[in-house]
Each structure stands twice: as structure tokens, then as C-alpha cells.
Amino acid sequence: MKKYFILTxxxxxxxxxASAQLLPSIQLGVKGGLNFSTLRSEDGGWLDASTRTGYQAxxxxxxxxxxxxxxxxxxxxxxxSEAKLVDxxxxxxVTFTSLDLPLLLGTRVGLGLAGLRIHAGPVVSFVxxxxxxxxxxxxxxxxxxxxxxxxxxGGLGVDISNFRADLxxxxxxxxxxxxxxxxxxxNLWTIGIGYRLF
Numbered sequence: 001m002k003k004y005f006i007l008t009x010x011x012x013x014x015x016x017x018a019s020a021q022l023l024p025s026i027q028l029g030v031k032g033g034l035n036f037s038t039l040r041s042e043d044g045g046w047l048d049a050s051t052r053t054g055y056q057a058x059x060x061x062x063x064x065x066x067x068x069x070x071x072x073x074x075x076x077x078x079x080x081s082e083a084k085l086v087d088x089x090x091x092x093x094v095t096f097t098s099l100d101l102p103l104l105l106g107t108r109v110g111l112g113l114a115g116l117r118i119h120a121g122p123v124v125s126f127v128x129x130x131x132x133x134x135x136x137x138x139x140x141x142x143x144x145x146x147x148x149x150x151x152x153x154g155g156l157g158v159d160i161s162n163f164r165a166d167l168x169x170x171x172x173x174x175x176x177x178x179x180x181x182x183x184x185x186x187n188l189w190t191i192g193i194g195y196r197l198f
Contacts (some may be wrong), residue, residue, distance in 0.1 A: 027062040029164065031073070033192030039081035039094055039176075039184055050082040052093075056100075056190060060164075071104040071119060079186055096145075096186070097129040102153055113161045120154030123170060144178040149186070164194035 035054045058075030080095045106119030127147045155168030172185030 025063075025065055027196050028198055029060050029162075029194050029196040030058070031060055031075070031164065031166075031192050031194035032057040033166070033190055035077065035079060035170075035188045035190040037079040037081055037186055037188035039079075039083055039186050052080040052082055054078040054080050054095075054188075056192060058100075060194060067107060069106055069108065071102075071106055071121075073100075073102045073104070075100045075102075077125070079188065081186070093131075095129075095131045096127055098125040098127045098149075100125045104153070106157070108159070110159070113159070115159045117157035117159065117166075118155075119157060120152070123151040123153050125149045125151065145176050146174070146178055148174075149176055150174040151186075153190075155190075162196040164192075164196065166190070166192045166194070168192075 033056045035056055036051050037054055038051045055078045056075050058073060060071060060073040062069050062071045064070055077098050077100045078095065079098065080093065083094050100123055102121060102123045104119040104121035106117050108115045108117045110116055125148065127145065127149070130145050150173045151170045152173060153168050153170040155166060157164060157166040168190045170186075170188050170190065172187055175184060176186065177184045
């Protein structure tokens with residue numbers, strides 16, 4: 001009888017342990033960082049823009065077990081660029097404040113509390129505020145911007161205990177300008193530091 005009890009206990013422990021490993025883990029955390037953005041015309045022919053520093057702050061989640069994980073994020077992001085028209089003597093600062101929603105797939109290499117991550121995926125941005133320098137406001141190409149934009153991002157991350165660090169490049173896919181003859185896209189690098197709450 002004792003042998004059957006021990007055998008039943010071992011089988012049950014093995015089954016529950018395997019089931020727990022198969023279930024996806026869920027993490028939630030906060031993150032902040034800097035971005036370095038550039039607003040350029042698609043052909044580079046009429047708009048030249050210098051890279052400027054912006055900010056990023058928000059939350060992230062990670063869902064998945066060993067191997068592949070899904071990482072949705074939500075940030076308030078400030079993007080800025082110093083724009084100069086190539087064929088005119090007009091220049092000024094252009095800024096966007098947006099809610100950014102990256103939907104990333106990634107994988108983690110490492111054991112225990114430390115690991116290296118690789119991740120990539122689409123980003124949708126909802127522009128909540130835009131400001132065009134006064135000298136550029138009269139220029140047709142800058143008169144109207146869309147309220148939504150798509151991009152793709154990818155990069156590397158490091159996990160050390162509850163801390164997270166990321167380096168990413170984001171490439172704009174959709175045109176920001178409503179003027180089809182003056183396409184503009186935002187490209188940026190981001191450096192972020194995060195903390196896992198649970």
C-alpha cells in the first residue's frame with residue numbers, strides 16, 4: 001500500500017510539474033528611455049532633417065514560456081526632428097507626441113536571472129499632439145499630418161534579475177504627411193531601461 005502511495009505521488013508530481021512548465025508565464029513591468037528620431041522625405045530630395053532626442057515611458061508585458069514569447073507594450077512617446085527644406089531657406093523644429101503600441105515576438109537565450117533577448121514586430125502609433133515650427137507652418141508639405149502611423153521595430157535586450165535593457169531600431173512604413181507629393185517617414189533608435197514588477 002505504501003509503495004502504491006509513493007508511486008502515485010511521484011506520477012502526480014511529474015504530471016503537475018510538466019504542466020506547469022508548459023503553461024506560459026506572464027510578466028508585467030514599466031519602462032522608460034530615450035529615442036533619437038529623424039524625419040525625412042522618402043527620396044531625400046526636398047527635406048533634410050537632423051536627429052534629435054525624445055523620450056519614451058510606459059508599460060510592457062511578456063507572455064510565453066521557454067523558446068518564443070509575445071511582448072505587447074504601450075508607451076507615450078515624444079519624437080522630435082529639426083527639419084530643413086533643401087530648396088528653400090526654411091527650417092524649424094517638428095515634434096510629435098504619440099501613443100505607441102509595439103507587438104513583438106522574441107526569444108530569450110540564457111538561464112536563470114540573466115539572459116539575452118532578440119525581438120521584432122510591428123508598431124502602431126496614434127498621434128495625440130503635433131507641433132510644427134512657425135517658419136514651416138506656411139509650407140504646404142508640413143500643413144497636415146496623419147493621426148496614425150505604422151512602423152516595424154527590432155533589436156536586442158538584456159535581462160538581469162528584474163531589470164531590462166533594450167536597444168532597438170524603428171523604421172517607418174507609412175507616410176506621415178497627408179500630402180501625397182511630399183511623403184515623410186520617421187525613423188528612430190531607442191534605448192530603454194525597464195523593471196519587472198511581477
